[in-house]
Amino acid sequence: MNALLPSPATIAALVKIGLLIGGLMTAAAYLVLVERWMAAWVQDRKGPNRVGIPLTKIRLFGLGQPLADGLKIILKEDFTPKHVDKVLYNAAPLLILATSLAIFAAIPFGSVLPPLGIPGLPDPVPFLVAPSLDVGVLWVFALSSITVYSVLLGGWASNNKYGFLGGLRSSAQLVAYEIPLGLGLLGVVLAAGSLRLDVIMSAQAQSGVWYVFAQPLGFIVFLVAAFAEAARLPFDLPEAEQELVGGYHTEYSGIKLLLFLVAEFLHMVTASFLIVIMFLGGWHFWGLTGAGDEVTWAGALIRFGVLSAKIFAVILFFMLVRWSWPRFRFDQLMNLAWKVMLPLGLANLVTVATIEEFRPQLVAALGAGPAKWLAIAAPWAVFFIGWIAAGLLTPSGTDNRPIRAHDPFDIEHELSGA
């Protein structure tokens, strides 16, 4: 065989990459439209409903809006201020888009195709770009931690106080919420016994118990951390234009700003994928999809549809939350990460680890059925205890002043008083 000819596995990977990037970019454009419709619905107005097919009078419910929006922002003047660090200023938006697309190498977007029988292509074909990557969850985690760089560099290279402080603020937020995110991930990884997202999905399908039922506390911690990592309201300090003069992308305009905004939108899509895959059962639905690796073409399509529907529902939830919650202040956001989410995540992790360690003994002592119910009931008990503890430990008053314990000024004050 000609060594220069790509193997069937390479061609399959390229096809998947093409489908995924095309699908994601189109979805991002149309999700912006959905978001604007959602905003209009919440605020009791009509929203974009006029742009249809260009040069005709056909409106099509405003479905041409993403095209118009995209053309507008691409054709806008791409203005680079004189005082910026040119190299990093240009590199930051490219880096953030590249990493948020590369994350999808390890994220499955369906189950498997039925055997195709192409020589050289291992059957069945999974809906996953890099099926031999054994550390999928870690890959996602690693690339989302790279995202911090472009936020930090975009702010620094702008050479603007607002941009720089915005960059530091957002990167501190991203770094802080990576820890509860990781704790939420770890609980699921422990329960499924694998770092592969497709294995995590089929583990839920086989037991029929989605991890949102088995680990409610882990789900809450992961959900909150995912909102913060995607910089969505109530954690959208990176783009708080009214009170903080924007964030790291204050100095950007035109297509570079578009890259940042698309990447932020992709982070939301990634977060929805992860929430669905890790906690909401992925492609599984009781009595509809089956659980095994053997599928027909119809079965593969149904699984793909179930996964997409769930992801779309989670995205709608993201959008609804945006119009339901006020923004956190920065110290409240940090307190939530370190004082609430971190202990709750640890409690969940310890519970899951204990259950998984003693599961064989439980099954031997109680039988399979009662052991399964106990493994679900114990995390729920921990969930309610954690909830009540967090509620009791939170001060009941609404003191909205920032809490500054023992800074030099206070010490001075204390000393002069004593």
Added chain:
Amino acid sequence: MLAAIVPLSPGVLLAAAVTASAASLWLLLPRGQSGRRERTARWLGAGLGVAALAAFIITGRRLGGLGEESVFLIVSLVAVVSAAATVVSRSPVYAAIWFALSLAGVAGVLLVLGAQFLGVATIVVYAGAILVMFLFVLMLAQPSGLAPYDRVSNEPLLAAVAGAVLLGLLSLSIGRLSAGDTAVAADVAPAVAVDALQADHVARLGGELFSRHLIAIEAAGVLLLIALIGSIAIVARGEESRVQERRAA
């Protein structure tokens, strides 16, 4: 084929590569010159560096297929070139960015060689956590990045020679290992290590770590915990002593 391209023995080629890389590093390191002389030195250094890299590539062993070979070459070149750029760049922020890129290259090399966990962990731990902290401090401490100690390198000649000698010794010994000295190779790389790179990579790695190396893992964990407690203790003590100092004054 190799001898046809370069009519030199591998030993001579390696020595030339080491010398060239030492000279190139010395020329590239910031030595407090100004204007045209610095620019000339940079161009010269870059040229010598490219020559040294080419020599190292020629002396090295070939991997399997064409695709694997080219991907390996690209990621390892990224790692090496950005590591050199880390040392020679004048701005601390740029040095940190180059270092991050170098880590990404190293992670790429590890991924190509099949050590997936190690590759991804390199990115998570070094690039994702430690270097971000560096960047925070660098950006806050020195927005302009033009302090004298950034513009002039400390002992450029000794540093360049030491680095190049280390490079040469490592490639010599590793080259001998991979060239088929099986007695040594078997001693250094036991069968288990190769086994950990097969399917179920992470499970095998975890089993290995938590059976044969259990004590080391636990000791490392305890050390990290002590460091954590120590840092908290230092922060708390600092505040206390500040109050006491003021009270005494």
